[in-house]
Amino acid sequence: MTAPPPIERLALIGLGLLGSSIAHAARRGALAGHIAGHARSASTRNKAVEIGFIDSVHDSAAACVADCDVIILCAPVGAYGAIAREIAPCLKPGAIVTDVGSVKGAVIRDVGPCLPKEVHLVPGHPVAGTENSGPESGFAELFEGRHCILTPAPGTDPDAIRVIHDMWAAMGSDVEMMDADHHDRVLAITSHLPHLIAYTIVGTASDLEEHLRREQVKNGDVVRTSEVIKYSAGGFRDFTRIAASDPVMWRDVFLNNKEAVLELLGRFTEDLTALQRAIRWGQGDVLEAWFERTRAIRRGIVETGQAGGFSATEPKKGSSEDSEA
16 A cells, blocks of 8 residues: 655745755655645746646746645745745645745744644755756755754754655755754855855946957957957856846845854955965965865865756756756
8 A cells, every 4th residue: 555645735936956856856755645835927827837847837826835734935035034025825724835045044933923833933044956947847856965054943853854854855955954044144154155256246347348358350340349258267157057047036035144244244254355465475385375275175075975956857957956946
């Protein structure tokens, strides 16, 4: 006799990279008896039906969550409050609401007060993703070997926490528990600030691109080529890959974790000034010592198996590791 699925009805609010990947992983592991999905865009809903990773698609978030046991918010963090207010009247007693956002304090602040007392909130953050977005970008292996951090508030029902813990573990994630404020500070330096730097560098390169074009004569015609694009080395290509991440998602991340990001941005600015001074004064020993220390950090990341993410077409290559939509 086949055992019943751990989750009878699963609702996904948002059917982009993470929402579709969750659906694929849940299907592969027989984790849900029914997967309901909602996206604001009709084209996204139609594509999800075409691909076939959900059992039912709904025009509204409220209709999607009806009679569902687990609801996962897979939209940008800035939309969570409005979504919570919409779905709250339709949530059945005992339902569990979780999410995939990379800012957890905002989830507790914006979602928690909207939910009925008999509904449980277990915020979550799968530290996985690619720079791609949309329902066609999802794949079941996205979460394998990646961390998933849960940040439930004190007093959260242990059984609800266990359901979400077991769900992510079944998808292949290494699940950890963490305080929400601590999570937001950790992710500010490991993810949010690097993305901000990538956006800045690529934006600066774009501003300089016109000045760095070179005229060449080819087949009798004068052709202006972009030196920035033509001579992009590996480092700059990595920055452009990160900077290709979803703009709306990252706008909401920075606005909802601004205290931690601004604090760490100040520290980063101080360190950058120190390196600037070392270059100006020819302090090679200072530069070498700094680079040796950071090189050791990279080795540690490789040893823990966190050196690269996945993409649907190029498994185990580098990726942007926080994507919500």
